[in-house]
Amino acid sequence: MNFTNRIFNIRIALFAVLLIVAGYLSPPANAEEDEWKFFLNDRPELWDGYLASCFIEDGEYMWVGTNRQLVFKIFKETLEAVDTLNFSAADMAYDREGNIWMVGSGLKKLVGDTLIGWDQNNFQEIGLPGPYPSYISVDSTGIFWLGFNGEGLVRFDGESCMLFDETNAPFKRLHPFQVTINSIAVDKNNNIWITAVGVPGLIKYDHQNWTVYDSTNTSLRANSYPIIVVDKKNHIWAGSTFGLYKFDGTTWEYFDITKIGVKDPILNVVVDKENNVWCSTGHSTGLIKFDGIEWTIFNQLNSPIHGNQVLRIYVDKKQNVWIQVTHIPESGEVWKQRGVNIYRKGGVILNVDENHSLISQKIVFPNPVNDILTIISEIDYNFYEVIDLKGFIILSDKFDFNKSIDVSSLNSGTYCLRLNNDFISKTVFFIKN
Template identity: 75%
Template sequence: MNFTNRIFNIRIALFAVLLIVAGYLSPPANAEEDEWKFFLNDRPELWDGYLASCFIEDGEYMWVGTNRQLVFKIFKETLEAVDTLNFSAADMAYDREGNIWMVGSGLKKLVGDTLIGWDQNNFQEIGLPGPYPSYISVDSTGIFWLGFNGEGLVRFDGESCIVYDDTNAPFKKHHLGGVIIYSIVVDKNNNIWVTTALVNGIMKFDHKEWTVYDSTNTVIKNVPFKGLEIDKNNNIWAGSTIGLYKYDGTDWYLYNDDNSQINGLVDKIAFDNDNNLWFSTNNHIGLVNYDGINWRVFNQSNSPIHGNRIFRIYIDKKQNVWFQVTHDPESGEVWKGQGVNIYRKGGVILNIDERIKGIYQVNTFPNPVYDFLTINSEVEYNTYEIIDLRGVSVVSGSFNSDNSINVSSLVSGTYCLRLIYGQSFNTVFFIKN
């Protein structure tokens, strides 16, 4: 059968920039305990000047955002960059349905290998105060919380925005940059926690009222705060200039250089599936791990790590720790590799599950379509969602016995069809005439 009508191939035409970047295995310090892998470190002509700003797992792939107008799509099993997106990604998150969203040079939803949504050309359509959000979190009701470097905090429900700034929230406006958001996290009770410039404390929003935790009502010191994260037990962890604070809902605990391996402002924090803490500081001491009892620091003097300066930490479903590093050269020293390092105690696991490897071909016909679109696939998909090129869901439902969808009410244009079976999904594009 001729599949040339399968419109999803337009994503290849739009974003067909292939990079083949070889990964290599570095001998671990202790093969039974630790293993390290690296990619884009031995190709300075490609990677020099790029810093990984964010990561997100997508089945057999990892999307890696950078500080340039480029997002790498990495095939995890071989650590090859197989595609790129023309987007400057500062942060990434899953929505409630498992879709990937990116912020940076806009607010975009990933559909297949295509980004659709809002940028400098149309951000005002939904009431965004600016086109360049820096942080994104999604609460349990599906609301997006966006942090800006000047425009404050934004609540986005998929259609319109509410902006929180110094007029309706306990934020302070910088005389040069407006309200600068440092971090946003959502706890298990759906509270929004925020740190900002000029506010020496941590702020909580319960969707009705704001609460500020600072030196006036808690034992925490009057110091700046930056990084935030929630652990598996719903404890709040907040990085400050004097150490790392933990809040269990009642008491505050401070980890600093007197009782831990913390030295400097804690600005990157992550937790693995076993609730082990991973973080870095602005003093460039390396990658720090705390399992609740023991502290461990990975640096260039005791491990194969490629740099002591950590820019971002991400932990995938198999407990691999992905992080961007760079090396600060000494006087007269030439460039010495940087890029993304991957660590896992007991060995890095990048092989793909067999159920993920099974890629089933989907045929949609007729395509273009006027009224009923029929799906032909080896997989019996349960439900579907149709998404327009803005990233907005316009139709959703369950399949009938003949696997057809009535699309007669849609306006003419190109759409993405998301086919869902349990926790798995597939995407194809089609044209409505």
């Protein structure tokens, strides 16, 4: 091969490499479609009349509460509903031990795939003022804070409740039996932040003193604040009738959304780990993103989103944005295109992590059991908890060499057994004779 031919072949090879690199760097033809996924909108028996009221991520699954006395357990990788719970969930939260709690048609703890706790039949046992809390947050000491649409704010320590209303907190009773909480958030200093109907400001409770931030002592000017959240930097974000407010602990900053043509109150706010603020008005505005400088609106005119009314927003660990959308019909149209939409810039990621795939391994143990419960598992669990059906931990300890548990002291009945190691947790039920 002469020198000229060698140079020509090298040029061909370099050109081929450039084509391959360009293929990897260029976005695929369907990049926009890959950034959006949809579910509950293509199965009328599931989504007709259903609206997602809340979301919470649970490893390889997503729990989706609805307005119709039903919670869906969604396998994220396929977006298939694999189970349902008979519960009307308005809000969900994790406690300090990693348990999921739901409020709505009661206060319930998720143990395995079963809800246990309190509802209209037994809510008075722990001193709840009513059976239907609407909001839940958990502080750094494990205390639950529950917001009610009428009864006020409740502090629940796992055994008993303390009620805060207009008699012992800066709330307003607008109508008989109505002290309504709009939202609850806990900052990194364990302060409790609340917004409430009739209070034209933000309320902070440091477990001793109450402080109201409003137009008398800050630059806040709105009459209503439907939502309050805390970001990773411990900044407070509040949606209002005028736009967004941010508080960094010293200074209040106002972001005017009327500049982008949005005139409705902000009802939903979520801040992701990159400090992008995702919000919606609950009207026909679409999904709004604010990166601290620029605003972006995703609607049916400029994106594949299935509706312009965004009712709920949730961001998972992989930065997927889950939203409940509804298409508001024009004159003569019918309601349509309801469902959950998922967006992530660069492509939605729903694959299952390897450490979660171990959870499906089988666990075998004598059931029912009389005295000694022996665990046989391919997974090496090192700690256990035995929980009764009210959610109280009855027994807990490290495993001995034989992986056995003495349950002879338990009363007859059904119990939950939670097995833990440093990576995963598994919950199963057993019957004590």
